[in-house]
Amino acid sequence: MHSETLLSGRGLHLSFGTIPALAGVDIDLWPGEMLAIVGESGSGKTTLLNVLSGRLHPDSGAVWYRDPAGQLHDVHAMPAPELRKLHRSDWGFVHQDPRQNLRMTVTAGGNVGERLMAQGARNYGDIRAQALDWLAQVEIDADRIDDLPRTFSGGMLQRLQIARTLVTHPRLVFMDEPTGGLDVSVQARLLDLIRSLVARLQIAVVLVTHDIAVARLLAHRIAVMQRGLVVETGLTDQVLDDPQHPYTQLLVSSVLNA
Amino acid sequence: MQGYNFAYLDEQTKRMIRRALLKAVAIPGHQVPFGSREMPLPYGWGTGGIQITASVLGPHDVLKVIDQGADDTTNAVSIRRFFARTAGVRTTTHTAEATLIQTRHRIPETPLRDDQIIVYQVPQPEPLSRLEPSRVETRRMHALADYGLMHVKLYEDIARFGQVSISYDYPVMVNQRYLMAPSPIPAFDNPKLNRMPALQLFGAGREKRIYAVPPYTDVRSLDFDDHPFRASRAQHTCGLCGATDSYLDEVVIDNRGGRLFVCSDTDHCTARRTAGHVGAENHDAL
Numbered sequence: 001m002h003s004e005t006l007l008s009g010r011g012l013h014l015s016f017g018t019i020p021a022l023a024g025v026d027i028d029l030w031p032g033e034m035l036a037i038v039g040e041s042g043s044g045k046t047t048l049l050n051v052l053s054g055r056l057h058p059d060s061g062a063v064w065y066r067d068p069a070g071q072l073h074d075v076h077a078m079p080a081p082e083l084r085k086l087h088r089s090d091w092g093f094v095h096q097d098p099r100q101n102l103r104m105t106v107t108a109g110g111n112v113g114e115r116l117m118a119q120g121a122r123n124y125g126d127i128r129a130q131a132l133d134w135l136a137q138v139e140i141d142a143d144r145i146d147d148l149p150r151t152f153s154g155g156m157l158q159r160l161q162i163a164r165t166l167v168t169h170p171r172l173v174f175m176d177e178p179t180g181g182l183d184v185s186v187q188a189r190l191l192d193l194i195r196s197l198v199a200r201l202q203i204a205v206v207l208v209t210h211d212i213a214v215a216r217l218l219a220h221r222i223a224v225m226q227r228g229l230v231v232e233t234g235l236t237d238q239v240l241d242d243p244q245h246p247y248t249q250l251l252v253s254s255v256l257n258a
Numbered sequence: 259m260q261g262y263n264f265a266y267l268d269e270q271t272k273r274m275i276r277r278a279l280l281k282a283v284a285i286p287g288h289q290v291p292f293g294s295r296e297m298p299l300p301y302g303w304g305t306g307g308i309q310i311t312a313s314v315l316g317p318h319d320v321l322k323v324i325d326q327g328a329d330d331t332t333n334a335v336s337i338r339r340f341f342a343r344t345a346g347v348r349t350t351t352h353t354a355e356a357t358l359i360q361t362r363h364r365i366p367e368t369p370l371r372d373d374q375i376i377v378y379q380v381p382q383p384e385p386l387s388r389l390e391p392s393r394v395e396t397r398r399m400h401a402l403a404d405y406g407l408m409h410v411k412l413y414e415d416i417a418r419f420g421q422v423s424i425s426y427d428y429p430v431m432v433n434q435r436y437l438m439a440p441s442p443i444p445a446f447d448n449p450k451l452n453r454m455p456a457l458q459l460f461g462a463g464r465e466k467r468i469y470a471v472p473p474y475t476d477v478r479s480l481d482f483d484d485h486p487f488r489a490s491r492a493q494h495t496c497g498l499c500g501a502t503d504s505y506l507d508e509v510v511i512d513n514r515g516g517r518l519f520v521c522s523d524t525d526h527c528t529a530r531r532t533a534g535h536v537g538a539e540n541h542d543a544l
Contacts, residue, residue, distance in 0.1 A: 081402045088406070103410070109417055110410045117413065118406025124416055124482040146417050 004066060006031045006172060006204050012051055012061035021047040022058065023228035031171065034198060034205040036219035036236065038212060038251070043225040045208045046176055052206060053093060053174045054083050068171070088118050092165035096177040098157040101164065102149050108135065108160055109145040115168045134163040138193060155186035159193065166197060173198075175207045179214055191217055212255045216240055224248045265312040265345040271295055275313040275468070279459060282470035287432030288400070289383050294466040298340075303333055304362060305463025307379035308340070311360045314375060314459070315341065320348045322356035327364035327505065327522035334362075351525050363426070365447040367504050367526040370456035372473055378441040380462040383469060385429045385439040405437050408480060416485055425490070431478045432471055440477075446489045446505045451477040494519040497539035499530035 005028045012025040021044045029035050037045045050056040052063055054075045063075040067090070075083065087093070095101045102111050112131040113121070121127050132142050138159035149157055158178065165173060178194065179187040195218055198205055209215055215222050216236055223233040224245065232245040243249045263269065271293075278292040297305040315321065321341055325333040329351040337360060338349050350356050353368040360377040370376060386396045389407050399405065408429055415423045422428075428445040432438045440451055441460060451458065451471065458471040471477060481487040492506045497518045504526055506519040518539055521527035 080398075084402050084404060088404075106410055106414060107417055110414050113413055114406050114410050117409035118404060122409075122481075122483050124413065125484050127413065127482075128417075 004031075004070070005029060005064075006033075007052060007063065007065050007206070009048075009052055009063045010061055012048070012058045012063070014047060014051060014056065014058045020228045022051065022061075025061075025225075025228070025230055027052070027223060027230060027233075029172075029204055029206060031204050032202045033221065034207060034219045036207045036209060036215035036222045037225060038209060038215050038222060039225035040251075041210065044228040045210075045225055047228075048225070049174050049176055049206060049208045053091065054078070054087075065172075088115055089168050090171050092168075092170040092173040094161055094165055094173060094175040094178050096180045098149075098154075098161035101161050102157065104149050107146050107148055108140065108152070111149065111160060111164050112167050115164065119168060130167060134167050135160075137197065138163040139189075155182055155190060158182065158190055162194065162197070166201065166203070169201060170203060172204045172206075175205055177209055178207070179209075179211070187214075194218060212240065212252065224251065264317070265315045265341065265347075267295065267309065267312045271309075272313040275309055278468045279310065279313065279470060282459070282468050283457070283472050285436070286471050286475050287436030287438040287469060289467040289469045291466055292468050294463045297463065299336070301464040302381060304337060304360070304379040306461030306465075306468070307360050307362070307377050307463075308337060308461075309463060310377045310459050310461040310468065311337075311341065311358065312345075314377075315345055315347060315358060317345070317347065319357045320350050320355055322350050322353060322359045322525075323361075324359065324364060324366065324523075324525075325362045326507070327366075327526075328524045330524060352529075353525050363442045363444075364505070364522060365443055365450045367521070367523045368529075369450075370454060372455035374456040376454075376456050376458050378443075378458065378460045380439065380441040380460045380467070381464075382427075383439055383460065383462040383465050383467040385427075385437050400436060403435060405431075408437055409482075412480060412482065412485075416482070422481070422485065422487075428487075429480050431480060433475050434478075437480075438469065438471075438477075444491075444505055445479070445487075446491050448477075448479045448487070449489055453477075492519055496521045496527060496530075496537050498537045499527045499535045500537040501527070501530060501535070 007029040009025055009027045012022045014022040025048060037048060039045050051058050057076055065073045065075050109131040112134050113127040116127050132145060135142060135145060140156060140159060149160060179190055207219060219236045222236045222239045223230045226247045232239060232248045240252055243252050274293055278290045282290045297308055323334045323338040325331040341347055342349050353366040358375050362379045384396055389411055390396050412422050426444050427439055427442040428448050430438050430440050453474050455473050457473055460469045479487040494506055495502045496504060496506060498520050501521055504521045504523060507522040509518045509520060511518050
């Protein structure tokens with residue numbers, strides 16, 4: 001395990017009107033690690049993800065990101081061009097609804113190639129070869145490369161979104177309920193795919209999920225949120241097998257076969 | 259001309275437009291907003307170009323106006339007459355004689371010089387408009403030089419058709435920084451934009467934007483390393499002057515499917531015919 005964190009949030013507060021979505025959250029993520037943030041609806045999971053990724057500004061607190069050179073950056077003090085550059089190279093974001101991320105009027109190959117072209121790739125043959133390679137990695141047939149995403153099934157769309165996000169080999173990926181809205185067999189296949197890709201590419205992942213089973217299968221560490229606070233954090237098996245906080249105990253006991 | 263201001267626009271408006279022009283020249287390819295005025299012609303007929311022309315026109319200028327390369331079409335004739343009446347300037351159809359050229363959809367075949375200004379009429383100044391509907395977002399993309407999306411469009415064309423299918427208004431990169439719509443000139447004319455000695459000004463009246471390319475500025479048509487940009491033209495010779503290197507219009511000449519390819523640049527074609535060049539179809543009937 002590396003000694004230096006990749007991403008850390010300190011004293012994060014954010015209120016929507018009188019509702020405190022984040023009430024002082026400290027969180028750390030190490031390189032290559034998969035951290036699951038679990039909790040019930042409205043506990044602030046997605047808000048935390050958006051704040052960590054720089055998409056939402058906290059009322060107070062800071063998010064620190066360490067770049068490959070070891071330099072620390074305050075994500076919310078970073079100039080907009082740099083933040084956008086991070087988002088299209090070192091970082092990735094996987095939405096619950098792939099339609100939010102994909103361009104539905106652009107072919108599968110174009111979707112996968114966009115981040116490469118945004119980074120300055122200017123060789124059509126190379127871009128196409130990489131797109132084909134990534135489609136294969138997410139188990140989409142090569143002959144679908146020139147098809148529009150609207151002809152894809154839900155599971156395929158989600159896999160296409162993952163290919164589009166990982167094509168630039170990001171170091172850090174934010175995932176918001178990546179298996180939400182998919183049926184159980186498709187979910188299982190997708191989880192398997194995410195787990196193998198992330199392990200092979202050594203990507204650090206912040207995964208938001210309400211599904212304890214997903215967290216148990218994928219995450220190294222888990223952070224349990226309730227009413228804008230992280231109430232318990234630790235190794236996944238430790239937290240799920242021996243929950244300390246009453247809310248975690250309730251959460252674990254309420255899931256069948258968790 | 260008593261009772262009228264020189265070149266139609268009032269001095270305050272011209273001052274405002276000149277300030278926008280200075281800013282546009284200072285940031286090549288960047289779209290500068292301006293307070294576009296009502297002009298005595300409809301949007302889409304060159305309200306942007308005519309306002310720029312009015313703002314930079316001086317009493318000693320010689321004006322040429324072309325529409326799709328031709329000096330004798332409605333739009334060209336009426337704008338030329340408009341300035342002849344409101345500014346009393348000398349007009350010409352000869353590219354080499356003109357100091358100021360207002361154009362719609364063409365760049366003259368005769369290379370322009372550093373003492374000339376060319377004004378383009380622009381219907382849609384935003385090159386990303388068909389790809390990204392939000393103007394807030396396209397402005398942000400320009401600010402951050404985030405132009406991957408434009409290459410996605412080129413990628414899609416090659417994936418579907420085997421080549422880039424944009425034949426006019428082909429997007430260009432100005433001074434290695436701003437993505438720019440060169441107005442609907444044919445892609446054939448794109449190479450002429452690059453390091454042109456003349457000052458190039460672009461006016462979009464309805465969209466209220468002005469942009470510019472200063473003399474000798476790098477203008478590169480977007481492409482891929484393995485699918486380089488090609489300036490295409492109809493594979494014919496001009497029926498009137500026999501030119502093999504000019505941009506051609508295809509004209510239907512009878513009801514039996516007869517067609518004629520002629521230079522779209524009428525001044526170029528006339529000059530060649532005066533010099534004795536003859537095309538295959540140059541009958542007296544034409």
